[in-house]
Amino acid sequence: METTTELKSTALSQKHISLGAKMVPFAGYNMPVSYTGLNDEHTTVRNGVGVFDVSHMGEFVLKGDKALDLIQRVTSNDASKLADGKVQYSCMPNDIGGIVDDLLVYRYKADEYYLVVNASNIEKDWNWIQKYNVHGVDMKNISDATSLLAVQGPKALATLQKLTDVNLSAMEYYSFAVGKFAGFDEIIISNTGYTGAGGFEIYFPNAIADKIWDAIFEAGKEFGIKPIGLGARDTLRLEMGFCLYGSDIDDTTSPLEAGLGWITKFTKEFTNSKVLLEQKEKGVTKKLVGFEMLERGIPRHDYEIADAAGAVIGRVTSGTQSPSLNIAIGMGYVKTEFAKADTEIFIKIRDKAIKAKVVKMPFLKK
Amino acid sequence: MTFPENLKYTKDHEWVKIEGNRATVGITEFAQGELGDIVYVEIETEGETLKHEEVFGTVEAVKTVSDLFMPLSGKITEVNPGLQSNPESVNKDPYGSGWMIKVEMSNAAEANNLLSAADYKTLVGH
Numbered sequence: 001m002e003t004t005t006e007l008k009s010t011a012l013s014q015k016h017i018s019l020g021a022k023m024v025p026f027a028g029y030n031m032p033v034s035y036t037g038l039n040d041e042h043t044t045v046r047n048g049v050g051v052f053d054v055s056h057m058g059e060f061v062l063k064g065d066k067a068l069d070l071i072q073r074v075t076s077n078d079a080s081k082l083a084d085g086k087v088q089y090s091c092m093p094n095d096i097g098g099i100v101d102d103l104l105v106y107r108y109k110a111d112e113y114y115l116v117v118n119a120s121n122i123e124k125d126w127n128w129i130q131k132y133n134v135h136g137v138d139m140k141n142i143s144d145a146t147s148l149l150a151v152q153g154p155k156a157l158a159t160l161q162k163l164t165d166v167n168l169s170a171m172e173y174y175s176f177a178v179g180k181f182a183g184f185d186e187i188i189i190s191n192t193g194y195t196g197a198g199g200f201e202i203y204f205p206n207a208i209a210d211k212i213w214d215a216i217f218e219a220g221k222e223f224g225i226k227p228i229g230l231g232a233r234d235t236l237r238l239e240m241g242f243c244l245y246g247s248d249i250d251d252t253t254s255p256l257e258a259g260l261g262w263i264t265k266f267t268k269e270f271t272n273s274k275v276l277l278e279q280k281e282k283g284v285t286k287k288l289v290g291f292e293m294l295e296r297g298i299p300r301h302d303y304e305i306a307d308a309a310g311a312v313i314g315r316v317t318s319g320t321q322s323p324s325l326n327i328a329i330g331m332g333y334v335k336t337e338f339a340k341a342d343t344e345i346f347i348k349i350r351d352k353a354i355k356a357k358v359v360k361m362p363f364l365k366k
Numbered sequence: 367m368t369f370p371e372n373l374k375y376t377k378d379h380e381w382v383k384i385e386g387n388r389a390t391v392g393i394t395e396f397a398q399g400e401l402g403d404i405v406y407v408e409i410e411t412e413g414e415t416l417k418h419e420e421v422f423g424t425v426e427a428v429k430t431v432s433d434l435f436m437p438l439s440g441k442i443t444e445v446n447p448g449l450q451s452n453p454e455s456v457n458k459d460p461y462g463s464g465w466m467i468k469v470e471m472s473n474a475a476e477a478n479n480l481l482s483a484a485d486y487k488t489l490v491g492h
Contacts, residue, residue: 321405
């Protein structure tokens with residue numbers, strides 16, 4: 001068990017505590033898990049606007065003529081398709097069939113990129129990329145100096161537009177701009193998020209965190225803006241079927257098994273690409289699927305999944321009661337023959353087998 | 367946060383109201399706060415006689431699940447029928463309409479091992 005003294009804080013930790021947040025250790029950081037309650041926060045993001053402090057996330061800057069080559073070598077998506085100001089979801093396969101991390105790749109310029117990685121993997125990712133950095137790409141880990149707020153929900157655009165001259169409604173999904181925001185220069189405004197509710201992510205230096213936070217809350221006041229904790233972040237992403245590293249994907253799961261074939265591009269060579277290509281051609285033996293409970297019960301990480309005869313066919317990786325749909329939903333790996341939509345499966349909850357069915361994700365349809 | 371003086375408490379964050387040989391049991395305000403939004407309470411032990419610390423049910427919240435432990439040995443004579451349709455009453459009114467079971471105690475002396483409001487308050491750091 002981690003103790004509070006060993007935990008890192010974000011630049012906004014005191015803000016969360018003073019707002020009455022329930023704080024929990026997460027990925028080595030003291031993070032807000034909830035403020036007013038998970039369902040209330042979840043609904044706020046789906047219907048209005050909410051702000052997540054996700055400053056624990058890691059950011060690396062890669063510069064130099066060979067930066068793109070290095071990114072192409074370690075990630076599975078094709079970063080050569082990026083233009084300046086564009087963002088790409090990608091993953092870093094390891095050499096034993098699993099995933100080192102999933103990440104976002106930002107292209108500033110042809111020779112300058114920003115990688116955004118999971119907090120729990122910062123050190124692992126850094127060392128992994130360094131191992132392949134044989135052509136002297138200039139790498140900087142700016143994680144500890146960088147704050148990140150995700151402002152999400154249908155009212156996020158109207159809230160943030162008050163604070164910047166950058167035309168936010170003209171920004172495409174998965175693109176970003178560097179501009180003036182709340183009176184500060186060179187702030188990164190990114191049309192990305194992990195909620196499916198629309199909105200932006202704002203990257204800025206720690207020193208101005210309190211001011212940026214206050215400006216956003218002032219701008220969003222008329223829309224009932226609220227701070228949102230990690231609890232609702234998880235239920236929001238799960239309704240969209242977005243993978244969470246450490247739960248749905250990890251060092252042992254292949255991107256193809258995880259349904260991340262769309263970011264695994266065999267247009268170039270990357271770590272383990274030969275093995276993954278072979279896997280693609282032969283077909284995978286297990287697949288990550290979404291499922292809904294048909295009887296009462298809430299699936300949780302690591303519960304067994306069984307067939308009608310009671311034989312174990314897989315395991316739950318994520319599960320929750322969906323606040324938007326008001327049904328229990330989950331994700332998990334099952335043997336490929338059970339991966340088709342509408343297949344009946346059973347989740348072993350304590351001593352009972354509870355009926356569920358495989359469904360297409362996202363759970364929450366637009 | 368409230369810790370009613372007329373109740374006894376357990377380290378498992380349950381409260382017990384003792385009236386003669388009968389005890390009413392629920393979870394504390396602290397416990398419901400830790401669990402978060404409760405989706406349902408599953409208690410299928412009505413009529414059974416269980417020992418102190420045995421599991422009598424589970425609480426499923428959006429984020430987590432938690433077992434419910436018998437604070438005292440005895441027979442479960444009643445399960446709160448209101449929880450079926452209003453599980454959120456455990457969040458809103460944990461010491462009132464969110465009560466969970468009534469127990470006919472088989473060993474009243476066990477009540478001496480329960481915590482006082484002051485002891486429980488110290489336990490949860492308030």
